[in-house]
Amino acid sequence: MRITIIAGLLVLSAALTAFSVLAFDLFAPVRDEVQFVLVTGALWLLFGLAYWLLRRVRGKAVVALILAGSTLIGGAAMVGPPNTSTDSARYAWDGIVQNNGMSPYAFTPADDRLDSLRPDWLFPASQTTADGQEACVGERIASAHKTDSGDLLCSALNRTAVPTIYPPASEIFFAGVRFLTGPEPAYWPLQLAGLVLSVGTTVLLLVGMQRRGLDPRSAALWAWCPLVATEAITNSHVDMLGVIFVVAAAFLVSSKKVWRGGVMLGIAIGTKLIPVLAAPALLKRGGWRMITASILSFALLYLPYVLATGIGVLGYLPGYLSEEGYQDGSRFALVSLVAPGESAVIVAALILAVVALLVIVKTDQNQPWVGQLVMIGATLLVLSPRYPWYALLLLPFVALSGRWEWLLVPMALTLRLLVPSVQLTQTSIAISVIVIALVSLHRAGPGGLKRILPRSRRVRPA
Secondary structure, eight states: OHHHHHHHHHHHHHHHHHHHHHHOOTTSSSOOHHHHHHHHHHHHHHHHHHHHHHTTOOTHHHHHHHHHHHHHHHHHTTSSOOSSOOHHHHHHHHHHHHTTTOOTTTOOTTOGGGGGGOOTTTSOOOEEOTTSOEEOOSTTOEEEEOTTTOOEEEESSSOTTSOOOOOHHHHHHHHHHHHHHOSSSOSHHHHHHHHHHHHHHHHHHHHHHHHTTOOGGGGHHHHTOHHIIIIIIISOOTHHHHHHHHHHHHHHHHTTOHHHHHHHHHHHHHHHSGGGGGSGGGHHHHHHHHHHHHHHHHHHHHHHHHHHHGGGGGTTHHHHHHHTTTTTTTTOTTHHHHSOTTHHHHHHHHHHHHHHHHHHHHOOTTSTHHHHHHHHHHHHHHHOOSOGGGGGGTHHHHHHHTOGGGGHHHHHHHHHHHSOOHHHHHHHHHHHHHHHHHHHHHHHOTTHHHHHSOOOOOOOOO
16 A cells, blocks of 8 residues: 555656646746745655655565656656756757867857857747847747847857856767757757666666665655756756766775776766765775876866867856856855855855865765765855755765755755745755754764764873
8 A cells, every 4th residue: 555655646746747847937927936836845745755655665666666756757857848947958059069060168159150050949030029120039038149240149048158167078968969869859858868867876876775785765865856857857957967977986986996986986077066075075995096087087078178179178167156156255145144245255165174074084985975965965055056956966865875854955955946035045044954953963863973073182191
């Protein structure tokens, strides 16, 4: 009966996922934020209830349910176009440009020289309005102007006036997907790739957990999570590519296969840089070998682009960091309350440096996922990005450690995206910090705090 109920909840989750993709998007001129939040909340509730029931299921049914749910919910997430982000349009364009022998670091999407490459679904023709003016029409379509001619350019991309921001592993991935499908298919190729990667991560987690004697039921914390369906598949964020390589790196290094683990980590960092947060927990065992392998693999990925573009491979990264408010401290939701302005950057850096030091010193190298969870989760809480898909990197370590309380982090970031209120963001992140701290202390048991903090040495009298 319990298995039947779980199966029913998974089917219901898939149906509600499909409904949310078709019924809601952040690009609609008029949108009901309350309904969007309620549907998203219902998805998280169904997810929590299904996982709670799974904890009492035994045997092969666990693996079957986890895989079926991962595939079913992920497939349902493909029923419509992206609804919270336009990033995948840029991914597609970067792939198209590369397959035509050009570097996305050297050319902006608005460059007149790329006119012959533009598919209609990414760059629709303008329409003439009643007053005879040319205008761009469509929910995801923005108005821009070409670099040289100044002509109106209708585009589904964001930031058409700047080169790409994405590192080389991501660019190779974009080119590979578009090489297989060509430029004409719209959003589904990257969504399908996201589904393959997400289910592949589920399989990787199940196999790795079985070999290490971990409870496989915790893999559902990744496989059924609404954030995976929404951001890895519907919106096709390339963070998903980094996730699977980071999980592989954690398994390899913890198994003393340091060189191979370092290569996997370097590729993961080459997708979006953020996976470097998984490194501190692996340093004790990985040491110089892991660092060397990571740097070499990262450098080899960049080499063809450096040869083609030179320093331009940095793309729009410096401008992006400034735009997001990380240089003046305005993006740090909680830290800015006690350290306003540029001082927030210093305070945030100090907090994360302390966390990194504790992670390096205290992490069990046979099971580094708790340290990786803390490092990544603490960074997300301190930086409080407005993009919940950054939390995809956190989820596999929630699964490996079984520490469900850290799911409050992606929930808080999702709420920030759907309801962009500073006060609400500060409240949700503060609640997350308090709950995570209390549950973590409870898990640690008596004397847990003393075991976490560095021991002080007693000074012997002379």
